[in-house]
Amino acid sequence: MSDFFLFKYGWEILSHTGEHLFLVGISIGIATLVGIPLGILITRQPKFSQPILGIANIMQTIPSLALFGFLISVPPPIGGIGDTPAIVALTLYSLLPIIRNTYVGINGVDPAIREVGRGMGMTDRQLLFQVEIPLAIGVILAGVRVATVIAIGVATIAAAIGAGGLGVFVFRGIAVVNNQLILAGAVPAAVMAVLADFAIGWLEYLLTPTGTRKKEK
Amino acid sequence: MPPNNAIAVEFRDVTYSLNRRPLVSNLNFTIGPGETVVLLGRSGSGKTTTMKLINSLLTPTTGEVRVEGMSTVEWNPIKLRRQIGYVIQETGLFPHFTVERNVGLVPSLEGWNSDRIRQRVFELLHLVGLDPQVFARRYPHELSGGQRQRIGVARSLAADPPILLMDEPFGALDPITRLELQGEFRRLQQDLGKTVVFVTHDIQEAFVLGSRIGLMQEGRLLLLGTKEEFLRSQLPEAQAFMQCLNRV
Ligand SMILES: Nc1ncnc2c1ncn2[C@@H]1O[C@H](COP(=O)(O)OP(=O)(O)O)[C@@H](O)[C@H]1O
């Protein structure tokens, strides 16, 4: 029983979970602050939508291990090893779902609604903040949710470049062929992903304006 | 010289083209203050386009539209639109706003204080025959089609604009509710004396509501005149619409 990973590595799990949360939290924070405005921008300037979505798409298709590895060779402060390159990589990874969902969500607002808003003398800003964002908020947050779940998984790779996190267990476990060690990293990461998914889903529900919530039954 | 305000809306040789295809062409007409002009035509005849040229959602390709003596391109578009109430078929209400916020939209954009907005909203709900105690807090999806259109009309009147644009406002309603709302709208119009441009493809509705009727076909205004003038018209399109009048 004392072999069971939770008992064996309890404190270590806590501290690596903290590191993991830190990496994911900062990255998703930056990706949200950058991605939502970018998504809005490309609804206003459609000529930028292809290039911006294209670049974000390419970021996501690079295998995560390769992206982390590549960043090692980039000079600091962006590259190298440690927290910063890990956050850079996770942020780049998280951008696509956030930009894309913002873009899709806002473009999905009924054109008649937008037109009647303009027709009644709303400025572009008023239309954006009072109509388009509130009506798209569910879709936008779904993007943040997907990005967060992906980032929690990808962040386990960050241990490969010395950023810590739950991946430390996984890599150590692989090196010494110890399943308990691998579980000590993988299980908390999976739990974290499930909880984040649930929490942001709940936020989505809270922020969706009452008049547009799907009927609860 | 008549003063500017003897004309509410004036089209001077207006053509609007999209990708070099004219959607409306060579429109020339004036609408006096307090008049209700109904634009009648089949769907695709250019009625909505004509309407959007008035509140500057579209800008003429050639010619000019003048509202209260000033060309729409000289108006600040935001200011112009807040002078013009706008009602469209069905989906016009914001689904995430309560009835109260929907109706109070333009006053709140205009920066009225909340007491004054609330008072105005209640006044308007009474005007369109809905009890504020019952309806103010509801969301559009909690209303019937007829109630929604009443709210749409109330919203368009909120900041007391001199001009109203109504694009098939009763088009999606069942015939009985439609008749009811037409009657109420007529009464309202007699009390308020707004300048109204009303779009419909229903000749019955045009006859009931319009002081003049403008008949549109393929982007052109074929005729603009009273019901009597319309009835005398020999134009094939006018005849075609009259065919629809008494078919029982
Ligand atoms: N955004 C648009 N793009 C292309 N064609 C349009 C657009 N809007 C309207 N049209 C065309 O313009 C013509 C007039 O449309 P509209 O003014 O909406 O007619 P109505 O309101 O009388 O039904 C139609 O042939 C329609 O297909």
Ligand SMILES: [Mg+2]
């Ligand atoms: Mg139309």
